[in-house]
Amino acid sequence: MTSSTAAHADGARGETGTPETIALPMESPPAIIQPAVRAYTPEIDIATLSLDELCTSEMVYNRELSWLDFNWRVLNEALDARTPLLERLRFLAITASNLDEFFRKRVGGLKRQKAAGMAHLNLPGWTPDVQLELIAKAVRPMVETQSRCLLEEILPRLAEHGVRLLDYPELTPSQQARLRQYYLREVYPILTPLAVDPGHPFPFLSNLSLSLGVLLQDPISHERRFARVKVPQNRPRWVPLDNPLHFVPLEQIIIHNLDTLFTGMEVIAAYPFRVTRNADIARNEEEADDLLEMISEELREQRFADVVRLEIDASMPDSVRALLQSELALEQNDIYPVHGPLRLADLFPLADLNLPHLKYEPWTPITPPRLAGLDRDSRSGEIFSIIRQGDLMVHHPYHSFSVSTQHFIEAAARDPQVLAIKQTLYRTSANSPVVAALIQAAERGKQVAVLVEVKARFDEAQNIEWARALENAGCHVAYGLVGLKTHSKISLVIREEEDGLRAYYHIGTGNYNPKTAALYTDIGFFSCRPDIGTDLMDLFNYLTGYSRQTEYYKLLVAPVNMRQRFGALIDGEIENALQGRPARIIAKMNGLEDPFLVRKLYEASQAGVAVDLIVRGNCRLRPGLPGISENIRVISIIGRFLEHSRIWYFENGGAPRYFIGSADWMRRNLSNRVEAVVPIEDPYLQEQLYHILQTSLNDHRQGWEMLPDGRYRQRTPHHLPPDSPEALGTHIALMRHTRRMSAQLLADA
Incomplete structure (x- = not known):
């Protein structure tokens, strides 16, 4: 199929930002993504750079070009013949949509700098002109590859199936x-x-x-x-x-x-x-x-x-x-x-055509066993009784959003013993059941305070609409803090019980959005532990009032203490390694570029700490450099679900510490956003998090491993049993695990 006048694409692959090979059948060699930044500094020897240069130099990392390298990894899902045919079409749409946002926001920002005559004074040579030229060099072959994939690969294959x-x-x-x-x-x-x-x-x-x-x-x-x-x-x-x-x-x-x-x-x-x-x-x-x-x-x-x-x-x-x-x-x-x-x-x-044989195997999110049998319309507050019995964690989209996170808010709105609900909203859906529940709660006379982040990029109009609807219903609405975006994902419910007021809460890694909860992997944590509840009350006072709270019992809060607390946790692993005690760090996030924490990770590697990083998108750090980062491994997971959860593991001398939350290790998250990260202390929940991390680290189907020179090489499942979790990939492995564990727990009950 062509446009009315265009011929099929026949250009060669470009010089920058392009795979050296394309992963098609399983037996093909792994795809390799060449970093676009090397187009500007092809002669640089990464091993000769100082630690300061590795942590700050744009000769190593440029945010815009690193993002384009990530979009190549997404595009490779459309190029990969192992991906079901209609899903390959979907990945073409995703990469195109990604590029639209990239040009609107990132290229738009560079254009504005150029028009204002601005040059980045801290980055010699990296003027807006230089970056815009490199972006064009990296995007052109991407656009050509998209078209060629559609015209020469996907459409002919779809025609064989009648489409x-x-x-x-x-x-x-x-x-x-x-x-x-x-x-x-x-x-x-x-x-x-x-x-x-x-x-x-x-x-x-x-x-x-x-x-x-x-x-x-x-x-x-x-x-x-x-x-x-x-x-x-x-x-x-x-x-x-x-x-x-x-x-x-x-x-x-x-x-x-x-x-x-x-x-x-x-x-x-x-x-x-x-x-x-x-x-x-x-x-x-x-x-x-x-x-x-x-x-x-x-x-x-x-x-x-x-x-x-x-x-x-x-x-x-x-x-x-x-x-x-x-x-x-x-x-x-x-x-x-x-x-x-x-x-x-x-x-x-x-x-979205109804052709199941050309799509991924259908997945219906599982009801978490502890929540099985809940009456969705009940006013009894049964979910709060379940949370009182012990901390609860859910993993979307493997676990159902509607019967867990959504139900938590809806139950709070109905329960006559609930006196107040406080919530942050960064992004949500067009017909949000969460917002509907908050409006219902206010109409029933409950105190409802909502922080609606109206600066959430590309969701501003919808968030303004929700803010006004909430205000009209009698909710107390704040629009965010001047100079900061509120990116934390927190809900706090105050309930009157026989022994007094009790705080119940949800802290998550993803938005209160049922649509993305079916597509993004995210963690949700429910608890009523008093110390964390006190922290959340202080945090909401900071968000809606004039509090300048600087001390929290349990929470890591940006921009208050999060960078320093994570730095101290890394220092603890360094000290343990130097003392011969067990020392390891596993960190899963969407992006990693904060120079302070990157330097800490390099120092940890030099001290002998094993560092495993699961970073879906931008990553400043380079693994495997002799004497600097040979103890660091970086992988990126790309597949049917968008990896969005943030999880941290610190070995802590044999008594591991786990955290989940809303923040990536990016300067913007740690300095310019309000973020919340919570420790997970229940041993059973820790086991669940460790399983998620290990499944990701062992992925030889969806995993891309970063090489020392910044290239990404796709892992392949050669010589692995085809039905093993490593060969199936993170998402299928976790779907099967969730289904199996749910059946086992229900049977035991």
Whole structure:
């Protein structure tokens, strides 16, 4: 399948940010991801750098380029023939969606720095211009690989199963006639052709919208004209034919019926194109009179922000390309020719086709055994009785969100003994049952305080809407702290009982979002231990009032004490190693780049501490460097679920300490966000966390191991029993383990 005018991609792989090999069948050699940062410093010998340089130099790590290396690992799931076919399509959509956000936020920020004449004074040579050029070099081969994977791999394979994405000329005359009727009835009334000439200024192009650049000729004057037609977003992108598994792109239907829009004119050609606008808007929270109004104004500004990327059909002629480039004030590096369809994020609906044999094995989250039999509509407060019996931990999506975390909030809203509920909301779903429960609680006269983080990137509009709905219901709503984002995932419930007031709480690694709880791996911890409850009361006072609490009994809180506490825990492992006692660190997170903690980990390795890092995305640290990090291993897990949980293990001389929480070891998390990390002290829950960590570390299906030079090499399950957890990968292994343990515990009960 091609676009209306584009040919199949035939370019060679680029020089930067690209795999040296592609993992296809299981017996193929492992894929290797070349770090994009090496395009700028190919001659650097990492082993000659000082410890300070390893911890801070962008010759070793650049955040933007490291993120692109991560997106290559995600894209490899679409390239890997072991991935089910419709899931390969989904991974193409994911990588495309990731790139959209990357350009809006990260490239947008660099563009804003460039426009302001800013250069990063602490990073000699790394001006916005240099970084933007490297990003373009790394993204171009990624875009080419996406298109080639779709056109040459996935669509031909889908056709073998009856799923076809057809070009308009491939249709029979009767099919074209039916589509013309569909077009006239459902599409034509929505379209507005916009001419571009001295009397018609160049039109506004909305962010991420798909447009057609139409070349016309007047049959009388023979003058050439240009017009823009927006492809409507409120109509299906993939229009089904008489066969429900056959589709035609909407833009092709419009292109082949343009005569209805330009009567009497000769339509020469039409070329799809798409713009991405900057989402990185400068803000000064210190001068804001109203944070909510400031964010609302920022959202209005984003609609008209500068364009930072132009994607065009690869066959677009230079004249049309030059017109768009001039009108949008873009540079050459901002333009990305695409072979095949644009806006690949629209592939998600096709990936959802009801063809189970082309998808992952279905998974239904398990009800945690201790919560089995709970009456979801009861007002008895049974879940609080269960928590009083001992700490409870759930692991999503293996455990059900609705019968655990969601039920905890809903039960608190119904229970007449609950007097108050306090909660942080960073991201949640469009029809959030959690927000509905909080509103219900307020309507029943309970004290409800909610910290809604209105600065959560790309969720600002929805969070503002929820904040206003909560306020209208009588909840006490705060919008976050000036200069900080509230990223912690905490709920506190105050319940009146026979022996007085008792605090119950949930502390998690993920958002209160039932949709992402089915896709992201996250840990949720329930307890009513008084010391942690006291800490949470102090933390909420900090979030909603003027408290400057600096001491907490159990919690590690950013930006108050978390960096220092983690540093002290690493120092403890160093001391144990030097004294000959057991010393080991296992840390699982989404990103690792905080220079202070990176240095501590290097020092731990030099002292003989075994350090295992499970870092899904950005990672500044380099493992396996002689004399520096030979005791450090770094792996990244990529697969059907997005690895989102943060777990820490410290050997502590044989008495291990475990922690879970919301923070990555990134400067932004430790310095510019409110985060909460809690110790897990129950031995049974510790065993569960250790099993999760070991399963991840032993993964030879979904695991990517970082090499000393920054490359990532995909692990392969050669010579392993095909049904072993190591060969199956983390996600299948944990699904099977959860199902098995649940059945065993229920049987024992």
